[in-house]
Amino acid sequence: MAAIGSFVALEWPPLLRRIVLTLLLAFVAVRFIRAVAMLLFGVARAGSGTSDETPTAVPATDETARPFWIPRVNLMAGFLLFGWAVASLMPGIGFSIDVARVVALLCGLGMLAVAVEIVWRRPGSAATAVRQSLLTLYLIALWLVWVAGLLGVLWLGLYVLLLPAVVRGVGSVAQAFVGRAQRSGALGIVGNVLIVRGARAAVIGAAVAWLAYLWRIRAAALAGSKTGELVISGLLNGIIVLLVADLLWQMAKALIAYRMALSPAAGSNAGDVARDGRLRTLLPIFRNALAVFIAVVTVLTILSGLGIQIAPLIAGAGIFGVAIGFGSQTLVKDILSGVFYMLDDAFRVGEYIQSGSYKGTVESFSLRSVRLRHHRGPIFTVPFGALGAIQNMSRDWVMDKMALSITYDSDVDLARKLIKKIGQELAADPEFAADTIEPLKMQGVDSFGDSGIDIRMKLMTKPGTQFGIKRRAFMMIKKAFDDNGIKLAVPTVHVAGGGDNAAAAQQLLKMKQAAN
Template sequence: MCVAAVSTVQPVLAQTASPAASADKVDQLIKLLDDPEIRALLNKQTAAPAAEADTSMSATEFSALGHRIRDHLRKIGEAIPQVSSEFMRAGGTIADDINGHGPLGVFGLFLTMVLIGLGAEWLFHRIASRSRMHAALAQTDGARQNPLHSAGRHLFAVLAPLVAFSLASLGLFMAMTWPPLLDAIMLPLLLGVIACRFVIRIARLVLIGPRTGKDVAATAGLVPIDRASAVFWYKRIFWFACVFFAGWALVGVMVALSIEPGVRATVGYALGLGMLLVAIETVWNRPAAIARPHGRGAMEWALTFYLCLLWGLWVAGLVIILWLGIYALILPGLLKATTAMARNAFGGTPDVPGSGNPVVEVLVERGARAIIITLAVLWLAFLINKRSSMFTGEAMTDRIIQGVLAGAIILLVADILWQIAKAVINRTLEHAQVSTADSAHAARNGRLLTLLPILRTMLAIVIALIAVMMVLSGLGVQVAPLIAGAGIFGVAIGFGSQTLVKDVISGVFYMMDDAFRVGEYIQSGSYKGTVESFSIRSVKLRHHRGPVFTVPFGTLGAIENMSRDWVIDKFTISVGYDTDINKVRKMVKGVGAALLEDEELGPLIIETLKMKGVEQFGDYGIDLSFAMMTKPGYQTTIRRRAYMMIREAFTQNGVVFASPTVQVAGGDSSSAAAAASTVKTAMDLKKLAESGEGA
């Protein structure tokens, strides 16, 4: 900070200390600038470079990139014969600067530090063995452990010994005073061993599971895959990590020994061939390729070519394109494994509805995915910032690249917010779909089933619009004119689609008034049916005969809700004029009591069946009125059962239903038949007349 401050202040001091120009010199400068010849010469010199830059930039852009690639490859080719001489010189440098000790002495010191770290790790295992025994005993109690506690305990058991190893080996080396060259050589070696062991341990925890004594097969990793596949991927990660960190440490040692950059790059590319061979072997022997019915084929050859292409991009020096290719190769599988691991560790039990915490599951799953993508984006941004000369280097290009990288992070945050909101709403909907006997709770559930899907849609639209606006703003797009234009366009659309606006506003007020809910049977004009779902502008009604009506809210009008609170069902029965009305009342009272005692229909009856009295005197008998109060939607079923019970009671007690009869005086059979024929003809004519009026 002091250096930066001094470098900032020095130009200012230089400017203040410069002597003031005299008035004569200023007058001479003004006269020279007023000269037309000098003015034309200045304009020519300032315009020529700009025009030349504008015309040559696009023409030589790719040519310059090709020249850089050829120069890079030429330097690599020139460095290959120098590898042996550079390493011999490095050996002499080690012997000269480290008290006569050669590479074997450095290797012996490195091996000593590693053994000290392993001893500290073994001692930590012995000290922590008692706590692990207590944890194992607690695990056998039968109580279900919290996944967070279990994952944290396993992670501590895996990483804590490595922390002891790191503190003992690296900490001891850093605490002592060594020659500068030895310090620069040993540091990357120790860091490479520590990083490699951390990666291998974490891979073992994720794929195979923690080691539990002799019974290793009893444990399982966090990723839900079979053990053979887990062992396969663990071994490949082990070898890949060993080759990668060995190369990384060796490059650090070569930097400390001041080996030529071309030689360092050549050795790195040679070690990269080892990683390439491991990757190709993984492609051809992976479980998915072996389990394929037709065996290995075009997919394996394509992946092999792709891996060789990545290595070629690395050798050519196209680092940014190389990392884009690596991301395209490993990010989909890594994100898929992260999702499976999060759901396996924090998801609910599939057989138990409502188990698990959706917010924690979404936070862990989407948070882990966001961290992985964010780290990849930040690393890519670092490379682009470091190697921006590979592209145009213009301010507009840099701003676009920064906007794209920032937009990726914005979209990740928006995705996390949307997934959390959606998980909470979906869990609430699952709870609301559970049937309950409490009428108030059932009404609340119906309201939630009605409003939450609309809220979910609105949240998705709002989050998407905000995220898109922020991304466009990061890319340099002026958002204010877009918002103003959208407002004007919205007003024009509002005038042009008044019916749509009416439907949307009417739907909002229907929801505020709680006029109907999902699952209720309503009637509006000629439309009636059970409410199935909503949209922003319409409601879907399922008719009891099957058809579905999609009715806009603006055309609903008055709503007749037949599924709220209770229903009174009334019907009439005609009996003969000689029937004892009080006797019928007692029989119906018994039928009502029997309905209440029914296990299936009794809970659905609020007020049981009662006879209200004589409704009217008909042509052939007395019309008796009956009524009962039931829960909505069950009145038809209860009425049918009541009809059956009333008929049985009337039959047992000799009560006769009213029916048209004809009495003919005398014993002439021909007269009786003629009279019956006359009555039948009259009744047929009456029915025909009624049907004609109804038509």
């Protein structure tokens, strides 16, 4: 700043003013690049300290990284900017163009030497010698392309080499910034995605825009016709369209994931819980449909940018769609059935359902099928069109009815009182109180069986909790019946016969045994 102030305050001769201004601008640019590099190291270090999973733009945790990279960044910037400044000034102070080109070539050789040295001595590099050798040859080839004046090819080669690393680095810095900001809520989620993906898209977009500027200048010469220029322009514009589509998709996907991760607030009524469950069920289908829509619009936009008439394609797609509709009626049936199942709120993610021979917990949906996880582990992928009638076992409440058989000499009234007492104890148990809607009780005598009196009991609980309560109830009933002399009936066979005949048969058997 002091140098700039002195330059502005003093009166300079025109030639000297031009020389000083050019060199001063180069110096300021080098210092600015150094400051940006230092800032990136600081942000990356802060980001790596906040989360173990946040990738850093530079290896900030390595103590040798900072002393290695900062001087080499300065050298690269110095060779580039001061070389440009000196080469541009030399023709104005009496040097020939050839001498200026030699200076530019020497500065380019300096940049090449620094780049090759970075390839072979970069700290923490796991690259093999073969890979390092190939990368060195690639850098030499780029230098030769620059010498030949093929700037469009040069920039394309630089993009292939540097753009992935730059995109990752910018994304890491943006991710570190987002992690430090700690935004929450839907707007925060959108903002975070917009910052991270937008930063990456901005880098790629700027690179594509610069490449488009260079290629549009030379497209006619390279392609030899306006068609080549149109194709090149369409391809570059298509990359921008892809970046915008990716940004929109990532924002939509993050919002949907955020909404699906939300759970109903404590104290929410049953209606709110039901609406939340239905929304969580429909969102995956909406996400898949949105992905297809964005992909189709993106492809059509890119084709339109390439000069292809998309109106016939849309018309042909309509006719083709009708033909496909006739040929894939089952698929259409599955998709439409799924839509109506969702509109009827027949089941939701996390509920246990049964349809025919298929039963299990609903895990996820697609456009045409539902995935059911059986309680023993297997997964059923069932098309919506094959579901038919649905038995939902996870809604509102469950009435579980049980049966017992006691002997005819047992006191039925005492059994009823014991069962009622057990039901009250289970309803008061902290383990089962929250899940019990109506306590266990005896409904009465159901029938008189061959071996005993059949009695019926019922229990109303929340869905899925009846099994544990029923197992505990059976244990308590067995113990209470044993303590009070009530016997559970078991199958028995009664043999009837006359007393005299039996005695005679026994006497005859003894005589035969004595004779033997």
